[in-house]
Amino acid sequence: MRDRREGERLGDQREPDDHDLRDLARTFCEKEIKPNIERYIADKQVDRELWRRAGELGLLCLSIPEEYGGGGGTFAHEAVLIEEQARVGDSSWGASLHSGIVAHYLLAYGTEEQKQRWLPPPMATGEVVAAIAMTEPGTGSDLQGIRTKAIRDGEEYVVNGAKTFITIGAQADLVLVAAKTDPDEAAAGISLVLVPTDTPGFRRGRVLDKIGMKGQDTCELFFDDVRVPTSNLLGEKEGEGFVQLMMQLPQERLIVALASVAAMEFAYAETLRYVHERQAFGRPIFGFQNTKFEMAEIATEARVARSFVDECISLHVAGELDIPTAAMAKYWSSERAGRVVDKCVQLHGGYGFMEEYPIARAFTDLRVQRIYAGTTEIMKEIISRSLPEPA
Numbered sequence: 001m002r003d004r005r006e007g008e009r010l011g012d013q014r015e016p017d018d019h020d021l022r023d024l025a026r027t028f029c030e031k032e033i034k035p036n037i038e039r040y041i042a043d044k045q046v047d048r049e050l051w052r053r054a055g056e057l058g059l060l061c062l063s064i065p066e067e068y069g070g071g072g073g074t075f076a077h078e079a080v081l082i083e084e085q086a087r088v089g090d091s092s093w094g095a096s097l098h099s100g101i102v103a104h105y106l107l108a109y110g111t112e113e114q115k116q117r118w119l120p121p122p123m124a125t126g127e128v129v130a131a132i133a134m135t136e137p138g139t140g141s142d143l144q145g146i147r148t149k150a151i152r153d154g155e156e157y158v159v160n161g162a163k164t165f166i167t168i169g170a171q172a173d174l175v176l177v178a179a180k181t182d183p184d185e186a187a188a189g190i191s192l193v194l195v196p197t198d199t200p201g202f203r204r205g206r207v208l209d210k211i212g213m214k215g216q217d218t219c220e221l222f223f224d225d226v227r228v229p230t231s232n233l234l235g236e237k238e239g240e241g242f243v244q245l246m247m248q249l250p251q252e253r254l255i256v257a258l259a260s261v262a263a264m265e266f267a268y269a270e271t272l273r274y275v276h277e278r279q280a281f282g283r284p285i286f287g288f289q290n291t292k293f294e295m296a297e298i299a300t301e302a303r304v305a306r307s308f309v310d311e312c313i314s315l316h317v318a319g320e321l322d323i324p325t326a327a328m329a330k331y332w333s334s335e336r337a338g339r340v341v342d343k344c345v346q347l348h349g350g351y352g353f354m355e356e357y358p359i360a361r362a363f364t365d366l367r368v369q370r371i372y373a374g375t376t377e378i379m380k381e382i383i384s385r386s387l388p389e390p391a
């Protein structure tokens with residue numbers, strides 16, 4: 001598998017200082033994350049200090065303009081950090097959600113005041129960590145059916161409801177909440193509201209126990225008469241939340257697609273090393289034709305997925321990634337990654353089932369890629385709607 005730094009697959013879309021960023025991200029992930037993964041898993045969250053350290057080094061909000069405290073780069077820069085995090089086998093740190101998703105809602109729809117308040121210090125420096133809360137106990141795929149309300153009362157919104165499965169839920173200082181400002185409407189009633197987590201009435205549930213991504217704090221959140229100023233509405237008008245979500249979800253799905261490809265490459269590298277080291281019947285298990293064929297398939301699958309996702313990244317950087325193509329990338333890469341990592345576990349034999357082996361962790365971590373940011377079935381629904389009628 002080619003190293004991206006040697007391969008330059010993003011070619012023109014990458015900035016000239018890309019190698020410096022790659023080196024910085026690699027060193028950060030090797031030194032600050034890799035030695036601590038076991039602790040993150042035990043604590044069910046990363047150290048809060050990790051966010052501040054990343055902020056200090058300029059690794060947060062890489063694709064946010066410099067005037068808002070970001071790195072002034074593009075999605076290709078976010079991609080470097082996502083790839084390097086995958087390279088050390090970490091799934092605990094939710095940086096791609098904070099920088100690649102929540103910060104971009106603010107950038108795209110926030111008022112100037114909201115951008116200035118939240119993007120430069122504190123979000124770009126890691127002093128404030130941000131989450132996005134769409135999913136509720138009663139609804140996930142069917143976003144129009146959310147029941148959390150943000151009802152206007154004078155100069156405030158009163159937020160009531162419950163959210164679940166919220167990434168970085170335990171650490172978040174700011175939550176972008178999808179809520180109905182008009183409960184009588186479906187999609188047209190949804191707005192996004194910024195809720196600082198020190199607002200009275202906001203409460204976190206416990207960190208949920210998951211089968212994978214155990215070092216990431218996924219939480220339930222509760223809103224009981226939480227009052228925020230109407231200036232916390234994202235954007236200028238109520239009822240725009242659903243469209244805002246639809247416009248931003250392609251980037252979220254591209255992040256999942258890229259993370260899936262990077263995980264495939266990680267699994268491939270781990271397994272290639274293992275099959276050369278492990279002996280059976282007097283030879284390395286790579287000596288068996290079956291192992292060679294499986295490795296050949298894994299290498300091919302990963303490379304095909306990488307090509308497609310790199311193409312999508314280039315399209316996205318050029319502002320041309322459409323909703324169905326992002327759905328294709330998410331569907332294809334996450335499903336393929338599941339298949340590839342399953343083969344890698346098999347090639348590890350019993351060790352592939354032991355939690356201390358990175359491949360076992362990759363197997364359980366990857367399962368959710370087919371579920372969150374829209375399930376595979378929803379991706380297929382989106383893709384099928386874009387297919388042309390026969391002439």
Ligand SMILES: Cc1cc2nc3c(=O)[nH]c(=O)nc-3n(C[C@H](O)[C@H](O)[C@H](O)COP(=O)(O)OP(=O)(O)OC[C@H]3O[C@@H](n4cnc5c(N)ncnc54)[C@H](O)[C@@H]3O)c2cc1C
Pocket residue numbers: 131132133134135138139140141142164165166167168210213218368371372373374375376377378381
């Ligand atoms: C670890 C983790 C982290 C997450 N992080 C966040 C977060 O930060 N913020 C957030 O808001 N959410 C988050 N989620 C929630 C996630 O996005 C939802 O779980 C996901 O969208 C699916 O919703 P659901 O769980 O309600 O499943 P459901 O919508 O109940 O789906 C159940 C099944 O029905 C299928 N289905 C539903 N509708 C259709 C249809 N129209 N056609 C065919 N099949 C259908 C689904 O594909 C699925 O197989 C996270 C989830 C997990 C597990």
